Amino acid sequence: MGVGKSTVGPLLAERLGVGYRDTDDDIVAGQGSTIADIFANEGEPAFRELEKDAVRRALGEHDGVLALGGGAVLDEDTRALLAGLRVVCLTMDVEEAVRRADLDVARPLLAVDPRKRWTELMDARRHLYEEVATVVVATDGRTSDEVTQAVLEALALRDGPVRPYHRSRPAARRAPRQAVRGPGRPCPLDEPTR
Ligand SMILES: Nc1ncnc2c1ncn2[C@@H]1O[C@H](COP(=O)(O)OP(=O)(O)OP(=O)(O)O)[C@@H](O)[C@H]1O
Ligand SMILES: O=C(O)C1=C[C@@H](O)[C@@H](O)[C@H](O)C1
Numbered sequence: 708m709g710v711g712k713s714t715v716g717p718l719l720a721e722r723l724g725v726g727y728r729d730t731d732d733d734i735v736a737g738q739g740s741t742i743a744d745i746f747a748n749e750g751e752p753a754f755r756e757l758e759k760d761a762v763r764r765a766l767g768e769h770d771g772v773l774a775l776g777g778g779a780v781l782d783e784d785t786r787a788l789l790a791g792l793r794v795v796c797l798t799m800d801v802e803e804a805v806r807r808a809d810l811d812v813a814r815p816l817l818a819v820d821p822r823k824r825w826t827e828l829m830d831a832r833r834h835l836y837e838e839v840a841t842v843v844v845a846t847d848g849r850t851s852d853e854v855t856q857a858v859l860e861a862l863a864l865r866d867g868p869v870r871p872y873h874r875s876r877p878a879a880r881r882a883p884r885q886a887v888r889g890p891g892r893p894c895p896l897d898e899p900t901r
């Protein structure tokens with residue numbers, strides 16, 4: 708949350724010459740309310756249902772860079788949909804998270820005691836981010852342009868120069884996920900690609 712998905716996503720899309728889409732933006736546009744208002748008025752479970760639908764729809768319609776909400780990976784079906792795609796997990800430490808949480812939009816899950824909440828959320832989610840990530844890229848001390856470059860390099864190390872997948876491309880010709888990540892090699896969040 709606040710790690711820079713919506714900042715780096717468009718830069719990455721531009722570098723790759725593909726479109727950019729953000730499921731948080733899709734939800735806000737579809738509901739005509741902010742995420743903070745959806746959490747406040749309808750509750751987190753209702754938001755998660757909207758998020759699940761938004762991710763499914765976006766993955767079906769969109770071939771370019773897609774930013775997911777930070778909690779999208781909580782859903783098992785969503786995690787299954789991400790298998791076989793290049794998934795970039797951006798990281799930062801808690802100090803940076805607290806700084807960025809203060810910068811702009813309200814993040815409902817960090818509204819009270821952001822340091823404690825962020826740590827709790829990461830403890831609960833770390834294994835899910837690791838499960839879906841093809842590469843893990845640290846953002847601390849890097850500008851968004853530097854993060855974008857690091858993402859491209861991390862993906863190229865795993866997969867060769869990045870070319871977008873196209874939905875028309877037969878699934879069998881896609882690089883198998885294990886080959887991208889390396890057999891039995893998870894992408895631990897405490898050993899990000901620097
Ligand atoms: N590399 C960076 N260095 C410093 N600040 C950054 C960096 N990337 C993004 N930011 C700032 O951090 C804040 C959060 O960024 P952004 O909204 O892109 O995160 P996000 O991951 O999309 O958040 P959310 O999970 O709420 O969707 C913004 O104020 C943004 O300008
Ligand atoms: O990590 C999370 O649970 C969230 C992240 C944001 O992208 C938003 O989807 C929302 O603020 C919840």
Ligand SMILES: [Mg+2]
Pocket residue numbers: 712713729731774
């Ligand atoms: Mg965002």
